[in-house]
Amino acid sequence: MSDHGGPGHGLAARVRHVEALLERHGLVDATELDRALEAFLSRASPANGARVVARAWLDEGFRARLLADASAALPELGLSMGGGIQEQRLKVVANTETTHNVIVCTLCSCYPISLLGPSPTWYKSESYRSRVVRDPRGVLREFGCMPGPDVEITVWDATAESRYMVLPRRPAGTAGHSEAELAGLVTRNGLIGVADV
């Protein structure tokens, strides 16, 4: 996963070397890896995460299954955490009246790409990664997100093989909204936890 300076440079060089060997021996086509990567990324979009959130807002049963075992609940919407190098465990963390969650990967930039799309540049920045664990309120304020003083903030650092996604609170005044309309309200920043929704 990590490939940012230090030992990562050695790893990247090794990967390129193995890739070259595989190509030279005719085991993979030169464009095959690019195609696989493009296919994965073309399906990766924050619209997927937004669909999950909208369904959870409308369906209490789905919400409960999602929070208990997100990887197992995703196929209900035709989604999965597979498609990358290995299937990863997804953990969805719900914001409530008293809890606000925000995700980070302090070691590199891990996050559920299939549900959130490619990560924004700031998510990978040293500044976000080092500051959000120490001063989440300060960082959230810069995004215009200001949970009340009585709301406890939990930062989720993706240091192992699970990937995290935030389930934002359903905005007020959306009682009559359809599932598609609700999904349209959800932003990538909301799924990361640096926006309310």
Next chain:
Amino acid sequence: MTERFRPGDRVLTSRADPVHHTRLPRYARGAAGTVLELEGRYPLPDDRSRGLPAEPEPVYAVRFRAAELFGAGDHQVTLALWESYLRPLPEEAARGE
């Protein structure tokens, strides 16, 4: 393979500062936290990155108070940590906090 820790257990992270790759971030070393849940079983990256045999071992979500990690802050930070990084929090240390 059974897990050494259960949800609610108090644990202390390793203080070691290894030269090799590790997934225990520096800011969370030597810190007391509480096990939230088992996340799964995965080979220890510290061993795998050095080409050593690495059997899957339990990985836990462990929650820390910000004040424990940074000496300030009223939030919490949850990390996913391999069992090898953790040991039971000694009773005396728990009382001293």
